[in-house]
Amino acid sequence: MRCKRLSLIFACALFTTPLSITPLSASNYYEHFSSLPKEDKVMWSNMAGVALISTWGITTWDYGSQSPHMEGDAWFGKNDKHGGMDKLGHFYTNFTLSHGLSYLYQSWGYETQRATLLGSLSAFGLMGFMEFGDSFGGHGFSRQDFIMNTLGAITGYIFLTRPELTKRIDIRVEYIPGGQRDIFTDYENMKFIVALKLDGIQSVRNRYLKYLDLQLGYYTRHYSAESQENKERNIYIAVGINLSHVLHNMSHKKTAKFFNYYQMPYTYIDRSKNLNE
Template sequence: MKNTLFLFVLFFTFNLSADYINNINKKTQELSDYTLITKDPTAGLIVDHLAIDTMIAAWGFSYWHWGERAEHTREEYWFEKNSETGGSDKTGHFYMTYLLSRVLASRMEDRGYSRSQASLAGSLSGMLAMTLLEVGDGTSDYGFSRQDLLADAIGASLAYIVRAYPRVDDFIDIRLEYIPTANYLNNGDNTTDYSGMRHLVAFKIAGFESLKNSYWGLIEFQVGYYSRGYRTIDTQPQSQHLYAGVGISLSNLAQRSGINILKNIFEFYQPGHTYVDTDLWSR
């Protein structure tokens, strides 16, 4: 019922008047410009970093127990069955660095950088922020992980490629699907709620210019990964899944609606139950 209502609301946006849509886009752009604080690129980059690093540090000291151990390195597994999270922390690091790099790049372009300059600045900034996070993890039980850092580097690199080359961006979205598990709602730290997450790559038929506005443009193919039951707070049995799916391209629907904020959301977020999938591999 919730999924039907969600799709109904999305389709409803197509019936909004052009003036109303333009007003929504104008208001969201004004809000975005306000959060820039400054239009100066160098000062803006410093402001963004201070804000991000402060939020990461606050979360780290509150939930990840930073500062309780001396700085140390910890070797971690990747996707082995006996890894600590079944590999979901690695796809999580990849996705978070990708998302952070894309957001920072957009803000730098709004401050006057070219698309290429902003994409490079965003990826370097995203990588720096996640490196500082890893240094903080080194003072907790998690430890500084070179494997996490490599996953971050892959995310930052892909963020640059996808954003700097618009034709790649037309075909590919990197997304997170997340439905909080009950125990993590009580715990508060949803950033490590891997049993409620899926990380995926979507390949959009709408990337083909001739099909963008056709019914075929509403279709996309997905490849993703998730694990379940690896945290002590989890109640599910341990399992790992690599899956493929086909579904409705919500990012294309949002683009057709003309509402920019919806397009931005569905480029990075995947609502559940809007596709059908099958496991390519699991254990």
């Protein structure tokens, strides 16, 4: 067991340690990286992602603690693990990661179409590596997670290649920290939201309505509790404030983009139904 973990840590070190005896300062590292061709930047950034996932997996998800195995997983049923929120988490992570990497690759000189494709492929590859790592830990390899990873990366690509979609639709997650160490699997405090932004619909002419959006959300509760007696799978519709539109009109464009992916709590009025009742 310990040997497995040490070998994985050693592999991470190989990815992150330069083949040079003389140590470099942080500024020298940045200067050296900035001078690399854009193709090398993509390669090294993906290798760094692999190293980061490996390190987090070893310390948090028990990578290396078991032999490779599959997980007997399901989808969104009442008695399924996390009620399906983990599946939406995989979808959302791939979606946002594909967008983030696409924007990063554009800043390195790639034209938009190429950056979009590379960003989506990188997101799919990194999350695929994470799923591979899960097969060596307590989670196990999940076919359902892999499918949602694929759908998230594809959806991310489609949204970036069709600007009319990004103007009208957001895919967001609401999260209020609940004290859990691993925030990536803290599904008890998350909500998944698809929002229709009224400012992106040409037929909506009232300027005040453009500050609103219509939301369809899903969340689960009490699936991580020991008793699991009051498990909830909730679906809801809501009318909310489109914070990205508000901040964009205040010339805070970078902050506005953040709220295309994050749902601020308590900024909407919702009506929900518990599917377990």
